[in-house]
Each structure stands twice: as C-alpha cells, then as structure tokens.
Amino acid sequence: MTSSGRDRGKRAATGKFAGRRIVVTGGSRGLGEHVVRLLLSGGARVATCARKPESLEALRSSLDASAALFIRPLDVSVPELLERFVEEAASELGGLDGVVACAGGARGRGITEASAEDWATTWEMNVGHAARLVATSAPHLRAAGGGSIVVVASISGWKPGPQAQYGSAKAAQIHMVSSLARELAVDGIRVNAVSPGSMLIPGKRWDRMRREDPPAFERFRTEFPGGELVRPEEVADVIAFLLSDASRAVTGINLPVDKGQNAPTPDGY
Template identity: 75%
Template structure:
C-alpha cells in the first residue's frame, strides 16, 4: 500500500459531505469502482482502494493528482488473508474506518452443464466470499469509530433470472447477507445496504463493445429499458455515496436497484 510521490495538481474537495471520513473501496481502479473513488475523494473522503493489477491503480492516481488521501494496493480480493491485511492497513493508515464498499466482483464459467466446480467456487469467492470477509474484517474498525456504513455492489441478476446461474446465485447471496448483517450489526451503529446496478455502459466493456461492433443487437437490447438507455456508472456511484452518507442514516438492510427499470438483465431475454 502506498501514498503518492507524484507531483501534480492537488485534488481539491468540491463538497464537504465526506470530509473526515475514511472509506475502503474494493475494485476501485476503473469502471464503477473508479467512479466511486473519484466521487468520494471529490467530496472530501480519504479512500483506500484495491485491484488486481498495479497499472490501472497507477493510472487512477495520475488522473486524479492526489496524495495521501488515496491509498492503493494490488491484490486479489478472493484471497481472504490479503483482503483482511488490506483493510487493517487502511484502518491503521487513516486512524480508523467509517465506511466500506464491496465493489469488486466477477464471474467464471458458462452454463450449468459446462460450468466446473472451480467455476462455481471462483465466482462465489469473488462475490459472496469477498463481501463476507470484507464486512467481517471492517466491522471492528467501524465499531471502534462509533458505527459506519457497509455497501455491497450486487446486481439485478441477484433476483432477475439470467445466465449464468453461478453468478446470479452469488449475487443473491449478497442480498441475503445484507438483510442479515443489517440486523446483526445494527446495535453497533453499522448500516448495511446493497446497490444493484442494471447493465452499465462502461467504455471498453461488454455493452460498449456491442454498441460499436453490433449496433443492431445493441439497439434490440435497449428495448429491455423503458427509456432505451443503459445505466451509467456515475449514476450508480451517486447512489452508493448516498448510502455511505449521513443522508441515509435511517436506511439499512435494503437492496436499492439502479437499473433504469431494466427487464431482462441480458440479451438472452431471461
């Protein structure tokens, strides 16, 4: 984990909503996670984030021009001991924690007859397992700070059926954990909530590639959205920040979809 030794324009907070807050975001180097990190820093938070590869983390830091208000670490969140060390290191560097966001995740494997035991185990570890270990390790730090907020990025695939089953099952597990942990940790002043994005239009990712490579298929897919427009990551980041903030101090144990009213989560139509 490291701060910044690079010279550049300082990152000046634009609002005071998170000044003094210390927040961990997994999977924050790009895409939705990157948007969350940018927003929290812009609103005054100190943020620790992790990703598998060093290069995207370095790119994020360069694009922001930040210093010690951003800590970064390269690790695989599916390895419990590495994730736990990261959380502890962030808490030590910041003098405590006030919030965590489980944004990292993923899937492996194909349909039920093709997916291997390893595909199921890997997908489960990336989503349900990673969230469980993050929440468990962060809880003592949040409790010591007088409470805080835990947010997990789930998916509409957690309750709207679609391929692949191992992904949907792991996302559904996240939603159940949110409901359970909200009750378990409430007495410590810790709120636990989920945000479930619909299909997001992220540069270079699946739907952006479809838009460029197969415009007809992309246009057909947009019919799943009442407004015929996919979700944008900044829209989801805004909701995550809300759940982390004092504005949501009465909100816990919920799953909040940010899907623009999406029907089927994939072009397969289910």
C-alpha cells in the same frame, strides 16, 4: 467550464465526506473508479485495491497530488490478502467510517459446461469477498462509533438470466446484507446493497456490443423503458448517498439502480 467540470464542482461542493475514511474494493476501473473519485472529490480519505498494479498507479497519477488515496494490488478472493489490506487501510487512514464491496466477477458458462471450480471462484469473488470485507472492517467501524457498508450486488441477483453461478452469488449477497444489517445494527453499522442494471462502461461488454454489433445493441436497449443503459456515475451517486448521513435511517435494503430494466441480458429471462 465544461458540463462535466460543472458536475464535478457541484459534487465536490455538496459532498459531505470531509474527514471520512472509506475502503472501496475494485476501485481502479469502471464503477469502482467512479466511486473512488466521487468520494475523494467530497473530501474523503480512500483506500482501494485491484488486481493490476498498473491500473491502480494510473488512477493515482490521474488525481491531484493532494488526494488522500491508499492503494494495494491484490486478489480479493484470497482471504489473507484482503484482510491484510483492510487492516493496513485502517492503519493508514486512522480508522474506518465506510466500506464499499465493489469488486466482483464471474467464471464459467452454462450449467452443463461450468465446473465446480467456476462456481467456487464466482462465489469467492462476490459473496466470500464481501463477507470477509465486512468481518474485517466491522471492528474498525465499531471503534469509530458506527458506519456504513455498501455491497454492490446486481440486477442479476433478483432478475434471473445466465449464468446461474453469477446470479446465485449476487442473490446471496443481497440476502447476506439483510441479515448483517440486523446483526450489526447494535454497533451503529448500517449495511445495504445496491443492484446496478447493465452499465455502459467504456471497453466493457455493452460498449463492445454497441460498437461491434449495433443491431444487437439496439435490441438490448428495448429492455430499458427509457431506451438508455445505466451509467456508472449514476450508480456511484447512489452508493455515495448510502455512505452519507442523508441515509442514516436506511439499512438492510437492496436498492436497484437499473432504470427499470427488464431482463438483465439480451438473452431474456
């Protein structure tokens, strides 16, 4: 068995998600895909959404036929579509025990170039989507006797760097989590944020830099004390912890998963 196979087997053996019903937005690629796969390997029933139907179908086809996965293609920044997805997921899964707001993104460039639409779109993809996800799923979590919500923020939410619209939206997510943790605690619902550092994801920005501009990538690696970027599976493990009973006394926190990263981009602070 390969080392990756042993890792998957270990995760499945130690997973404590049997019977859990969990929604993950943006689960077809990157970090979201790692979260979905990890939860499924631990016995969870998972619902996920993404913009592209083909990426969701590719995920489904790569899984064992017994995997309990419910998928819907949609844009999370469209309120009625996201709300309908959560309701359909709760119906399909028989309720909800956990939620992960993993979808996000940014539009626009610097402050003198970014339009009002760029700011509004970035806000909706991050803060608006997470807020509506929490609002729609909270009644289902309450009905289940409580549950765990994890919002994927970013190192950019508290270590400033370009672009401002993205960092501002991620900072708002972090603040929102601390507020919602207090508001929803009475219902037994925990709310936490995870702030990943720069992740090395195949085909994404840092992977392209590594392949296309090795000197620039080597300079960027110096922002990490250990010289290595964060891997998405490392962040997925932390998200799984916050969804599990092992973190039952943890709520209202922002947990950095950044390997001690300094600046969030090669451009510095």
